[in-house]
Amino acid sequence: MEIQAPDLQAPDLRADCSRCVGLCCVALAFARSADFAIDKPAGDPCVNLADDFRCTIHPVLRDSGFKGCTVFDCFGAGQQVTQHTFGGATWHDEQVRPDMFAVFPVMRQLHEVLWYLAEALELVEASPLHPRLRRAEREVREAAAAPPEALRELDVEALRAPAAALLRDAARLTREAGPIGTGNLRVSRTRLRPGADLAGADLRGADLRGAELRGALLIGADLRKADLSRAELIGADLRDADLAGADLSRAVYLTQMQVNAAAGSTTTRLPERLQRPAHWR
Template identity: 60%
Template sequence: MHTIDRGARPDLQADCANCAGLCCVALAFAKSADFAVDKAAGEPCDNLDDGFRCTIHPHLRERGFKGCTVFDCFGAGQKVSQRLYSGQSWRDEPEQRASMFAVFPLVRQLQELLWYLDEARRMPAASALHPELERAAAQVEALTLSPVERILATDLDGVRAPIATLLREASRLTRASLPQRSAVEPATAPSAGKRRKTPRIAPGADLLGADLRGHDLRGADLRGALLIAADLRDADLAAADLIGADLRDADLAGADLRGALYLTQVQVNAGKGDARTRLPGTLTRPAHWHS
């Protein structure tokens, strides 16, 4: 099995105790299957209490707020609250409210880039890229700690483009290091102890509702793939590139995701798994998954 060292990075994980509930205020959401009500950007969610805690957090899905359970700020909340605004909240300093709410989603995107860069730096097969990845991470980290005015003026597309190239190359090197897959021979059903062999899938493929049960997806390039409600039960996704893949309602029961590349907690939360689903050590099994 392909594995990478996924040491925990607390600074890239949400710490709600040190945040002023920014995701519950700064961001907008529309009434839908993911949210029970409409909420405008900059308006506090009705479920946010005076201590910046969600009053229905254990019951978000049952109360119609599934979208909240698949959001991750990658540590942007505490960085904005504690580092950029020195622990002051939007309630304490209402004149800073607008800038705080504007900078939060930008820092969130930068923190996500840092998470992906950290993931790439843990890929042994991409060791030749580690110095470039480290330089890129240092530059992004410095940007997240810049004056608010500089962050607000940042060209995120310009920051993201060279990093995306590095992440793709780290993925390519890692996937190329796997043992060569055998020729494709479609099967009608998985046999005991065997994986269904799968044809090569183009990045960004439309696999909505696709039957991929028991497939050998080791080293597959699934970046940006539309995997909504796909059947991935018992599939092997070792070293599969899942950056940007949409796993909403994908059936991950029994799937092996331990060595998947760029797999985030958001993607895991969006899917449906069970006790047999194998996850990387730093990702948490969602409470809504079957036992």
């Protein structure tokens, strides 16, 4: 049976907490910081997790010091692990718990790759690569459907590396399909490169069309009214970046986590697949 290519609107790539058992609130660790009000070791339930696997302070997470929770996105890995890998079991079962907690981070990585592959398959400019992208998608999806013991032993990097190369090529074709921006006078165009340190950079009104900002550090950058059409943003750190009035409607590989971590406004233009965060008042 042929596995269909994923759809960015499909529920399997979007977190559905109602079909999960609070895996991100238990399996993962976090440390007291600006993002989390407390320390929590991996495997310990968060103090805010109720017996029904729901967050007791969800409406006021940011005001309560848990900004990191409002940023996180599992790309649907939580319900995949809960409902499919473990057939509806919960981590309360001591025999299931170790495998479930070990598999969840692996599944999240796989679902993140599926998200990017789904977007690449929607890039018209990358159509010459679509057959190879579909094959890569099938391989990742087959790995995600494996039993717990296979997922625990899975070499995620070996699976992700060829997909990452295809994603870079798809982004390049898209970036080069239109005008390349001139940047702005405050930041040299030569700094607009993969992995660039642009933390706190003044990029107001910058013409960043087609910029290759893969893995760039944009923490606290001022991107107000910047044009990021066809800019590649996979892995870019947008924490506290000001996106007010910025155009990201055609940005490549922008995720909900990146948007959640940034600041924006009603005039920020986002891709249709992403939601405007509630804290963007």
